[in-house]
Amino acid sequence: MGAAVKRLHLPSVLRYPLLTRMGRCEPRVVSGARVRSGDVLAAGNARTVGLLHAATSGVIELTPAEVLLHPDGLEDALPPLAAEDLAKRVCDAGIVGLGGAGYPTWLKLQQAKRAAVTTLIVNAVECEPDVSADRSLLRGHEDEILAGMRALAAYLEASRTILAPGEGMDVDIADTEVARVTGTYPSGSERTLVRRLLGMELQDRNPTDVGVVVFNVATVFAVHRAWHHGERLVERVVTVQDENCWLRIGHPVRELALPEGEVTVGGPVTGWLARQGESIAKTTRAVTVKTPVESRPCIRCGWCADSCPEGLLPQELFRHINAGHWTGMDALRLDDCVECGACDLACPSRLPLLATFRYGKSERRELERRARDAAVARDRFTARSARLERLRSAERKEREARMASRREWTHRL
């Protein structure tokens, strides 16, 4: 680790799934079309997904679920972006938070501008152990990151800019406040960072509510490329096993030279198993191969609880979820789990805690949905019964009235 960032050969195909973790996008190209690097391939809601650009020139193949780009190797590119407003430029470049959350950067910029933030924090504290993408970027591109920071600070009119590198990173940049953040995982999350650097407890608030905005260092780098060079976001640094590579967005995971084992995308701790045809997304920090470990029974040592940044009781949650014991789960605050995976790292029994909590959350959502549906169906049924009853009684009254009038008529005869 720490070596220069590698560049890989162009893969045989680039895959862009239309359903991303942030939302769905619609294709803007048709099968057989020829695109240049930087052409918009697909676009989603600008508030969630934004634009997806071609990472090279080639021919498009459209499938129901994804856009495939077969490179022609010519690397034709569109002219650089020209929008004069930074937020507009960032939006055109399709930049989202590259730290992992994928929140549209232009939206964050707009919110920060509106909130008149005074402090800009650049987060280079690695989000996860064994991921070094941020670190390698910071090491090789100090000047560019500084340029990106200056551009952001000028746009936001922020008076204070803090660069926060993680453990073991020696950064010495003139005229920049550098605050090294050390300590055990997890300390790289936005909320932790604000607490550690500024001593502010956010609780339910966003950093912009307290005059702070946090950008990941890779995002800052992408902003610099977009602002000073007019480039779109088509590649990023990804930690592949234990080396860092510049990978194009859409690079198929299968075309990375990986050893045998379970391929995990998104980080060794918080990532998920690679699906068939998985490719590098804008938010992919790392691709890791894990050797499966065997779990042992929980011995209630409590190390998971000690490691939890939210102060939860992972062992109790694990027990309840595995027992399907959903009632009384509110007290254990499953929904407060930030899915950092620190408990997985601490567990001496190597239990799949994080995976279980993710399952538990989705299962609970499903149960809640079903309960809601059942309530709606019940309301609808009672309303229908009442309406039918009303109709029937009206009909009965009408018939009685008719009968009465008929009786009266026969009497008169």
Place this chain on the structure above:
Amino acid sequence: MDASTLDTRDIMLRTGVALVPAFAAATYWFGPGVLVNLAVTLGAGVALEAGWVWARFRTFDAVKDASTPVTCALIAIAVPPSLHPGILVFAAAMAVILAKQIYGGIGKNVFNPAMVGYAAALVAFPAHFADWDMLTGATALDALRFREGATVAEVWGQPAFGLVGAHGFEVVNAAALAGGLYLCAVRIANWRMPVAVLASLGACAALGYDNGSSASLGSPMFHWFSGGTMLAAFFIATDPVTSPSSVRAQWIFGIAIGALIYCIRSFGAYPDGIAFAVLLANLAAPALDKAMLRP
């Protein structure tokens, strides 16, 4: 996964290492019979558990966590040296099969297996446990209790007593304390339980001690360094499976063990009350957690 984090097996092996000083001291003071105990319980415990899990699961995975050797070692050091091998096998069977595997294996047992094995053997074969008397003349705990009006200073002349605690036991306790401090230092053992056990036992002893009159029941120092106090405080009370998880409950758990040890030692029929004190506290642990464990 991060290889720097200990797994269950590492925890057990380190606990085993922490027991080495206590075994060395016990062997020095009470003879190689201690090691005979160890060999018999280890062999019997591991073989019984292996047979059991093979019969149930057709795999030996459940034995590989190395928890049974630790259980067996704790039994071996708790019982008199060169105890009849049949009793040792019985104790190991009670610990491994009855207290652990019947409940579903490691992590699911309510009672500390080593203490179940020890208590079962003590209740079933009391005569054999009187052998301590053969070895030391009279165990100090008994001597202090049945001394018919003598002051503490007077009984202290007997060979059963040492410098601060019971003869020989004080050294074993010091060795166990050293091993226990190591376990706390590497954070395998939770420091709260030993602190609570020792503080509570010390406080009870201080209340019952009036500088050695004929009615006096032994100083805190005597209680700390006699019988199996340190082993109980650092190796038994800290068993994560059978102790509570909530911090408040852990304090209560430890205090209860210390107080019960003192009561059984001073007013009960058994020479050392550790096993029963621990088992009673084990029984309360789930309820304590139910009442106090909150995120």
